[in-house]
Amino acid sequence: MSELRRDRVTGDWTIIAPERGHRPHRERRAHDGVVQVPAFDPSCPFCPGNESSLPGIISETRSAGVPGWSARVVPNKYPVLTPEDAGKSTSSIVPGFGYHEVIIETHRHDGDLAALALGEATDVVRTYVGRYLELKSRPGVSSVVVFRNHGRRAGASLVHPHSQIIAMGQPSPRLAATTSWARDVYSDTGRCPTCMEVEAELSQQLRVVEVTTSFVLLVPFAAASPYELCIAPRRHAASFGQIDDAEIVQLAALLQQSLGRLNGVLGRPEYRFAIESGGDDKRHAAYNHWRLRIVPQVTIEGGFELGSGLPINPSCPEDDACALREVLNKEGA
Numbered sequence: 001m002s003e004l005r006r007d008r009v010t011g012d013w014t015i016i017a018p019e020r021g022h023r024p025h026r027e028r029r030a031h032d033g034v035v036q037v038p039a040f041d042p043s044c045p046f047c048p049g050n051e052s053s054l055p056g057i058i059s060e061t062r063s064a065g066v067p068g069w070s071a072r073v074v075p076n077k078y079p080v081l082t083p084e085d086a087g088k089s090t091s092s093i094v095p096g097f098g099y100h101e102v103i104i105e106t107h108r109h110d111g112d113l114a115a116l117a118l119g120e121a122t123d124v125v126r127t128y129v130g131r132y133l134e135l136k137s138r139p140g141v142s143s144v145v146v147f148r149n150h151g152r153r154a155g156a157s158l159v160h161p162h163s164q165i166i167a168m169g170q171p172s173p174r175l176a177a178t179t180s181w182a183r184d185v186y187s188d189t190g191r192c193p194t195c196m197e198v199e200a201e202l203s204q205q206l207r208v209v210e211v212t213t214s215f216v217l218l219v220p221f222a223a224a225s226p227y228e229l230c231i232a233p234r235r236h237a238a239s240f241g242q243i244d245d246a247e248i249v250q251l252a253a254l255l256q257q258s259l260g261r262l263n264g265v266l267g268r269p270e271y272r273f274a275i276e277s278g279g280d281d282k283r284h285a286a287y288n289h290w291r292l293r294i295v296p297q298v299t300i301e302g303g304f305e306l307g308s309g310l311p312i313n314p315s316c317p318e319d320d321a322c323a324l325r326e327v328l329n330k331e332g333a
């Protein structure tokens with residue numbers, strides 16, 4: 001029998017209906033094909049030597065050897081939001097103010113975040129933090145979202161490994177909704193909902209996939225889609241900007257592990273991930289708690305989801321966690 005579950009961290013509802021159809025990963029595996037990607041593509045703007053195709057270079061992490069950098073930040077050539085002053089706001093129109101940057105994760109066109117050396121993956125995460133803090137400090141910026149789209153169906157338009165970061169002039173609707181939910185939970189219980197959830201998951205061990213000293217990797221109780229993963233810091237911290245250096249290294253390793261586990265279970269799926277940061281507003285610091293969510297692109301929303309706003313997860317979070325725990329991690333770090 002299916003059940004409706006409410007995420008205790010966000011308040012979002014999902015229908016968990018594992019008896020619907022086949023296990024999704026079996027269908028996906030049938031479509032797996034290995035696409036050969038060259039180590040260098042002369043037409044790729046992110047490959048070394050093609051810098052004239054870039055709108056500029058914001059920063060880079062220097063490294064030994066050719067081409068001398070391991071991660072590079074560039075402006076997005078087709079930005080979603082721009083910093084120009086575009087006039088007045090009304091109740092239904094606000095200028096698209098913000099910043100949109102691309103983090104090129106490696107000089108290798110055929111690189112893969114899951115398989116980079118840990119030092120390179122750490123450089124990527126360190127770059128996320130550096131850009132998050134820098135953009136957050138700019139006048140007019142209210143929220144900053146770090147995210148990655150892997151594969152065309154997940155929204156990536158270029159093959160070369162990259163993440164993106166968008167800074168906005170107002171809180172994202174996601175941040176506003178989770179803040180409102182977390183504030184209500186806090187006023188009822190006096191506790192941060194994510195801290196409570198991490199504690200409960202660690203004691204139940206039903207959906208936990210991996211634990212490190214600083215993080216827990218789990219399948220959310222009310223995951224909206226199969227094999228969704230969440231990396232939550234065990235230390236209460238509202239903003240991603242509060243991560244420390246030791247945690248950066250652990251996060252890089254755990255992120256690579258997570259992608260490796262998904263590769264092992266789903267056969268190199270397309271996926272999206274995003275860092276949901278609670279922001280830096282001190283008023284919400286006691287109950288906002290940052291986390292990183294990874295959603296493999298396995299299901300497609302249908303008309304019911306469109307009409308109801310209720311996702312259907314044709315998989316059981318406890319079974320997914322079990323499969324992700326047990327998979328032999330051959331492709332990850």
Ligand SMILES: [Zn+2]
Binds near residue numbers: 041045047108160
């Ligand atoms: Zn390239």
Ligand SMILES: [Zn+2]
Binds near residue numbers: 192193236237289
């Ligand atoms: Zn917390």
